[in-house]
Amino acid sequence: MNNNQKENNFNNKKSNIIILVIIAITLIAIYFSYYNLNRKSTEKNQQSYLNHQKLQTTTIITSINNSLHDIKHHLESFASLYGTIFEEDDYDIYSSVFASIMESHQNIHSLKYYTKDMELLYEYTLPQTDQQKMDNLNNEWINSYLPIMSNNQRKSYIPMIHSDSENQCMGIIIPFYKNDELQSFIITTLDLNKIVNEYIKLANIPPVTEVFFVDRYGSTIYSNNNDDYGKTIFELNRRMSPLLEIYNQFITTKSGSDDYTINNNGDRIEYILSWDSFTIESRKFILTISTPKSYINQNLEVVSEWMILLNIVITVLMILFIYLTFKLRNKNLIQLKNHYEQIANQKSKEYYDSQKTLTEQNIDLQEAYEKLENTNKQLLEKKWALEQSYSNNQILADRLENIINLITSIDMTSAKSLEDFLIELFDTVLKVIPEADYGSVFLYKKDYIKYLKTKGHDMEFLNSLKVPSEAFSQFDRSRSTIVEHIENVPLPGMSEEKLKIFEEKTLTMKQSITFNLTINDKKIAGISLDIAEKSEKSFDETTIQIMEAFRELSNIFLKIQSYQLELNRKATYDSLTGTYNRRIILQILGQNIKLAKRQNQPVSVCFIDVDKLKYINDHLGHRIGDSLLINVTRIIKENIREMDSLARIGGDEFLIVFPNCTKEKAEEIWQRILEDFKKFNENNKFYSIEVSHGISQFDKVHVKNVDELITEADEKMYKEKNRKREEGNDKP
Structure with missing residues (x-):
């Protein structure tokens, strides 16, 4: 085995050791992450359920309160409409009204109508109601509140709630007064247990949850444990010993939450408790909901199993990622090289795009110069045509020559505004037509005419009127036109008030010659020259020819000026x-x-x-x-x-x-x-x-x-x- 092979084997072993170390570190990190996540998930789930439980108590309390007030307001409305002792003929009417009330509020046990002397005029009692017990309860309430009703005029009275192992009732007394004296009253008995139970069911509270509805004296009005009906909070404390310790918080605060633990046959059960309250006739009622923490946390067990499976998958993916990282290092270097080559190509393309843009701008400038040259040729051709057309009339020719000299003397190379150029044209036409006493040059805006310069006329007054653009549409202005007494021509688009002011302050003129200046057949501005009423001068056909030549030359120069401005804009x-x-x-x-x-x-x-x-x-x-x-x-x-x-x-x-x-x-x-x-x-x-x-x-x-x-x-x-x-x- 040569040295290179030994070095490669050593590097491979080194890489394998590094991979194993990374895998071990990853598994340890995943274990601690799972432990912390499980603990935080439990705390977050309990807090979330506590917030949900608080919302349930608030919703149930609000619904019960609204239901009781709806019944009370319904009876008070009846008292406002039928607040007298009814006669025998009114029996059917009252019977129908009371039946409607009973039908609208199915939580009512009974409804009775008495005179102030305790004479029963009408009664309506549900069949399943214990009649004897309701009569005893009603008599107890009436004896307690009849002296109070005789001395105080109020819309309603709500006696003490009655609660025992069989019934949880609430009474509502509605008095009727006439001339400040008590005449009669209605007493109705409500099934408070049924009212509370309806909203408890709507709240979808699980069976393991303890629900109590008590008054400030500790009497149980409702409990989802039937054995607790009619008991006080002190009796319930025997079954749930910590409940009495939390009771002082019930009666001193409107709403809140707390934790408590009870011993059940040797098992310690932890509860999350929430409560809310409301007040009727200065009496406070409290609704409490408590749920075992074990029920809240049982859903996390499934989540934990999924978390274990997820951690295994993450570990496998991590090992695969480390393996691919070591195996694909060279490939990443090649991709990085290709990436930088793409950036270089992109920069080259952007450079070529900018060069292309500059080339297109140069082409636009060349086209603008060609347009200017063509316009100059057209101007020379017009000049030659005019000279040949009026060669037989030396005076006319001289005046036309004067027009050309005056217009061509305007410096077209400087970037003048349109308004400045029009004012120079107006000064030129006054030199060409010296017989004009008055005159004006104006610019067509979107909705009105703006006067740029006048001779003899009050320009500030004319601009203050904002003469409509269509006011001068009564005669043809596409060519030079002579109008007799132009002040008498109707001006459409002007209000009667403005028209009256215009006629009062406008000068009287014998003749006017007027025309529009255009660019590509679009009217841009207008020029008018006027002769005063008392003047002996007048415009003739020669004047029209001169003005027509001036108009055509001016239109050509306007087009030249627009090309010049466009050329300057594109070049700048x-x-x-x-x-x-x-x-x-x-x-x-x-x-x-x-x-x-x-x-x-x-x-x-x-x-x-x-x-x-x-x-x-x-x-x-x-x-x-x-x-x-x-x-x-x-x-x-x-x-x-x-x-x-x-x-x-x-x-x-x-x-x-x-x-x-x-x-x-x-x-x-x-x-x-x-x-x-x-x-x-x-x-x-x-x-x-x-x-x-x-x-x-x-x-x-x-x-x-x-x-x-x-x-x-x-x-x-x-x-x-x-x-x-x-x-x-x-x-x-």
Whole structure:
């Protein structure tokens, strides 16, 4: 046997010893875990049953109390409706009412109606009731409460509960008063044992459970042990000696629980006891439920057997796992290598995707430039056509030339707003049509017209009216149109009050020439020129031709301006998030570094990578992925300073530039952004925002230019991403 074989055998023996040690440790740990789990399960099961038992007492007490009050309120309602001594003719009515009461409350033994002189007017008694005993009991109650009822006007009286070995009864007395004097009364006897027993059965209490329903004097009103009826708590103590020790807690507290132990033929039986109480006519009644702990814990024996079987299965699985772990080590190393290769391939694909996005943006920019060139060609063609069309009219040609010069003098390369461009067009048309006394240019909003500039008119007054957009739909504005006395034209969509104010304050005009400006056949704005009523000037066909030429040229320039704005937007901003693109943010960062060098100020950048974007796009769809990027952009913009700049520089990569900011201050801002990401994740059920970041600060020694500053931040970002991967936080 050579040295290699000896070494392999030694290693195999060593591995087997390690496996046996691990198995032994595992078995010991499983035994102690089972012991602790069994003990904790017993305690938890007893506590759970105690809570259930407390809930049973509360539910039964509430149900009994509600049932007694329902009967009392039913009789009180009868007293309110029929509170006089009935005549002979009313017998059938009262008989029907009493029968209805007895039918609604089947726990009533008897119901009798007396005059104040003890004359029996009506009675209704169940057949199985002991008539003689009920009469004696009723007479006892009446003799006790008749003097009280004569002196006190109350709705009802509940006498002392009667309880013996055969009956547990409660009486309810309902008096009838007329002119503050007692006229008659109803006395009804309830089977309290039956009432309690109904709710005891509904609570599904097991036979081994002891149930007592006693009053504060210790008399037993109900017991699921028939031998205990009519006994006091002191007599029951002979059978359950600890019960008297706990009795003081019954009468002093509304509800609670306790443990006690009794000796039964030499066997010690431990009980869990719960009680609850309620009060009727200043008398307290207590319901107690106690269950042997042995009954509660017997269900755990089956669980214990299953736990033993489960522990055996776990042990077998543990041995199998250890065996596979030693045998498959090399295979895991190969899988780890493949995993890193997949990550490298994914990064390569993301790089190619970003290159593809940049290529598509360049194509969009090229198309925009081609549109601009085509528009310029159309403009020249229009100019040539107009020059040829009006070559016979030198005055008209000169004015058209003036229009072209004035419009083309407007700088289209600067990013003007639409409103500024329209105001410049309005100033130009006033120069072209000097005979106009008044005029206005307005913008069509969604529901109203916004005046941008006026000549002669009160622009503030006109805007305060919020003239509806359809107000000028009474005449054709798609071409230059002359309207006589435009102030008399009906204006639809305006209220009578606004219309009256408009007519009172509007200038009187002899003639008006008006037209709309459009982009791709969509009306954007309108221009109107007016001649005063007393003026000798007027508009003619030549004016219409000039204005029509001006309208067409203006529409062309409006289209050029829209293309220019679109071109500037695509060249500057990311189309999805609306942030700066890579080219612009690099320019901004370069300018800030130059300024930092001159003024010796700090500049910091934050490189951000959105984690799991590819997984979301592949499994949830690109619409959800786009929503994720938009929400990341929104939360970052809400937290960075006004001077800071944000850009999307790749498919899932962002860059923040912090002028005049140290990396410590930038980290504080980033922590606010992370807090808002967490709040968003708590309220979003579709996906969560997870990012990695790196922050670097420019200095003249270590980081000298834009590329080095971004590279340092990028490296810090990847360190954070690798740390998450090692901690297992990069799983989808």
